[in-house]
Amino acid sequence: MSVETHAVVAVLTILAVVAIVRMVRRGVLKAKYSVLWLTVGLVLAVAASVPTVLDRVAERLGIWYQPTLFLLLAIGFLLLVAMHFSYELSRLERRVRSLAEELALLRGPVSDSDHPTNHLDSPTSHQAEGRETD
Amino acid sequence: MRTAAIIPAFDEADSLPRVLSDLATHVPTHEIVVIDDGSVDGTHQVATDAGATCLRLPFNLGIGGALRLGFRYVAEQRFDRAYQFDADGQHDASQVPDLLRGLDDADMVVGSRFAGAPDYRVGHSRGLAMALLRLLVYRVSGQRFTDTSSGFRAFRRPVVEFFSTEYPVEYMESVEALVLAMRQGFTVREVPVVMHDRSAGTASNRNLRLAYHFVRLLIVLVAGGKRRRVRTAGMAQ
Structure with a gap:
């Protein structure tokens, strides 16, 4: 791998890891997913910083x-x-x-004898209730 | 014997009043349960004004999801039997007693448009799809049905209880439900009924969508043997 490509890969990896860490810190990812993606970030970081690791593993596995x-x-x-x-x-x-x-x-089976949801629907009855309590 | 009509309704405020009044005329003792499947046209108001019980879903679940809620309600209220009825005026209320009579020697009854009225017409692609479904249901279940996708069906309580958790929720669910009930060991039979053309609204038979769901259904039916079985105890005996 040339120096330039290595640099590009390194920058992309750093960006990915930073994005993951930020999302985890802001709490938008559930813990189990943060562990997952942090592991991914770690693997990427290792592979990017020491590219020979991947080569050696491949060689060991007999992958040409x-x-x-x-x-x-x-x-x-x-x-x-x-x-x-x-x-x-x-x-x-x-x-x-x-x-x-x-x-x-839970809303209940409404039939014509009772309309339990009606007062929720109509804004006028809400206002009326509001005025009473004022 | 307490009987409930389950009517899934999605924006059917126009056709519902006539359907409900027809039912009130022909089968006044039945409890009418309308499942308002996320309608925005006041379907629920129309249903309650007509004196029906109305359960309102917070958003649209599709006909299968609405039916499942209906089965659940009917099971919880311990009705002895229930039948499904269309909100769009396709089914004829005067046929309900005939349909229910079929429950005398079956757990589930399907009302067939074709068994009794050979002149009921459907479009070409729909007709072909229906023919293929008939063949497939026969291959899977060993029983012949002339109208596998009929939505005019009646159920004894054990079937209602089974469907209250297991009713399929995807489009064209009625075929799947038919096979599911037979796999579960319920006896299902068909009775001839007369149906109207749909009075309001259009049938959902856009070809591409139909084709997709047809393929999906094929996979479900063929692979159905591996389906997860849930809570079968005490039902199939």
Whole structure:
């Protein structure tokens, strides 16, 4: 790898790690994902700063063209992550669905004898209540 | 014997009043449960004004999701049987007693447009898809149905309880539900009914969408044997 490419890879890696750390610190990532992405950042950092590590591992595994090792690992990892997200998404959808059901049941079966949701719908009754309490 | 009509409704304020009054005329003792599936046209107001029980979903879940809520409510309220009825005026309230009579010797009854009225017409691609579904359901279940996607169906309580958690929620869910019920060991039979053309609204048969869901359904039905079984105890015996 030439010095220039090495520099570009290093800068990109540093940016990625910084972005991950910032997101974790701001608390927008759940802890389990922050661990995941920090590990990824660490691996990237090592691979970028000591490129010979990847070469030597590839050699040990009998892989002739070293970049394939990186691509293999990257694709495999991303595939696992995508599968995990699909799983999480399905689970969340199930939960949202059952929450929607619960909400509909809790709102209560309204029939014409009682309209429990009506006062929530109409802004005028709200205002009237507000005036009474003033 | 307590009977409930489950009517999933999404923006059906126009057609609902007639549907509800027809039901009140023909089957006055039944409890009408309208599932307002996130409507914005006052469907829920129309339903409650007509004296129906109305459950409002906070957002649109699709017909399968709305039905599942209906099954859940009916199961919790311990009704003996329930039937699904369309909010768009496609089904005929005078046919309900015939449909329910089918429950005398079955756990679930499907009202078929084709078994009794051969002149009910559908479009070309829809007709072809339906023919393929019929064949597929036959291959999977060993039982012949002439109208696999009918939404005019009646259920005994065990089926209602099963569907209250397991009813499929994707588009064209009725075929999946049919196979699911048979796999679960319930007896399902078909009775001929007369249906109207849809009075308001358009059938959701945009071809591309239909094709996608058709393929999805094929996969589900063929791979269905590996489906996760949940809470089957005491139901299939």
